[in-house]
Amino acid sequence: MRRSLISMFTLVILVLFGVWACDESTTEPDGNGNGDQQDMESPTVSVSLSTQADTISGEVTITAEATDNDKVDSVQFFVDDQRITTATSSPYETNWQTITSADSMSHEVYAKAYDPAENSAESSKISRVVVPFMVSLSANVQPIFSVNCAVSGCHNAATATQGLSLESNDAHANIVDRPSSEMQSLDRIEPGDPANSFLYLKLNPSPPSGQRMPFGGPYLSEEQILTIRFWIEQGAQNN
Numbered sequence: 315m316r317r318s319l320i321s322m323f324t325l326v327i328l329v330l331f332g333v334w335a336c337d338e339s340t341t342e343p344d345g346n347g348n349g350d351q352q353d354m355e356s357p358t359v360s361v362s363l364s365t366q367a368d369t370i371s372g373e374v375t376i377t378a379e380a381t382d383n384d385k386v387d388s389v390q391f392f393v394d395d396q397r398i399t400t401a402t403s404s405p406y407e408t409n410w411q412t413i414t415s416a417d418s419m420s421h422e423v424y425a426k427a428y429d430p431a432e433n434s435a436e437s438s439k440i441s442r443v444v445v446p447f448m449v450s451l452s453a454n455v456q457p458i459f460s461v462n463c464a465v466s467g468c469h470n471a472a473t474a475t476q477g478l479s480l481e482s483n484d485a486h487a488n489i490v491d492r493p494s495s496e497m498q499s500l501d502r503i504e505p506g507d508p509a510n511s512f513l514y515l516k517l518n519p520s521p522p523s524g525q526r527m528p529f530g531g532p533y534l535s536e537e538q539i540l541t542i543r544f545w546i547e548q549g550a551q552n553n
Contacts, residue, residue, distance in 0.1 A: 356435045357382040359389065359427035363440060371412055371447035378406040378437065380427040390426045413540050416446040449545040450553050456482050458538050462528050478502075486552040489513055497523045505550040508543045517542065 357380055364375035378401070380386045389406040391398050393415065399408045406425070415421050424439040449455065459480040463469040469480040477495070478488055489502040494512035500522075502513045509515075516527040517539050526533060534542075545551075 353384055353429065353431040353433065355383045355429075356433040357386055357427040357429050359425050359435050359437045361391075361423060361425045361437045361440060363423065363442070367442075369443045369445055371416060371445050374410045374412055376408050376410050376423055376425070378425040378427070380406055380425075382427070382429045382433075384429055384431070387428045387430050390428075392422075392424050392426070394421050411537050412444045413446070413537055413544070415444045416540070416544065418443060418445050446544045446547070449541055449548055451486060451545060451551065452482070452553065454541050455545045456485060458534065458541065459485055462534060462538075468529060486550075490550050490552075503546060503550050506547060508546045511546050514539075514542055514546055 359378055359380040361376055361378050363370070364377070376391055378389045378391070380389050386404075386406075387402070389401045391401070391408050391410075393410065398410065401408065410423070420441050420443050422439040422441050425437045426434055427437075428434045459469075460482065463480040469478050471479045471481050471484060479485070480488070490505060492502050494500050494502050497512050500510055500512040500515075502511065504510045512522075513527075515521050516524070517534055519526060521527075528534070
C-alpha cells in the first residue's frame, strides 16, 4: 500500500511537471503569425521638398513617405544632421524655417523612420543652397515689433520709452538713421550694418549698453532676430 502511494505521488509529480513544461514552451503570436520571432524588417522612407528650386529661402515644407511591414512608429526630420522635429502620425511633414540656415551655403535634408521594434531606415539626402529671402518691414519685421515691443506697453505711442514708439505707423521713422538715446555713437538702425545698429544689438545677449530687450524677457527667438538682421542687411527699407 505504501509503495502504491509513493508510485501514485511520483506519477502526479511527473504529470504536473509535464504540464508546466508544455506551458512554458507555448509562445504568443507577435501579430504576424511568427510566434516569438522578432520583427527584423526595416521601414522604407523618402523625402521631398515643397519646391524643386536649387536655391531656396523662406519657409519650405519637408514631406516624408514612410512604410513598414507592421507600422511606422515615428519619422524624424534632419537638416545637416541636426534633428528639427519628429512626426508620429501621417502625413509625415514639417515646415523648415530656412532663415536659420540662410548663409548661401548648401544644406542637406533627410529623414529617419522607425517601427515599434526599433528598426530604422534613413532616406537619401537632398542638398539645397539656402539664401536669405527679401525681408519686408510690414510683413516680417513689424509683427515682431508689434507683439513683443508695442503691445507690451514699453514702445507704443502712448507710453513710449525714450520716445521710441514701435507701432506700425511710427517704427521706421523712429529707428532708421536715428541716433540711439542710450548710446548716441550708434544709430538705432544703420541700414546695411547690423553690427552698428543699436536696436539690433539690444536684442542679443550682452548688449553694449543696458539690458537685453525686450526688457525682462521673454526674448526674441533666433528666427525673429535673424529676420531683423536680414532686414537691416538688405537696407532696412520701409517696405
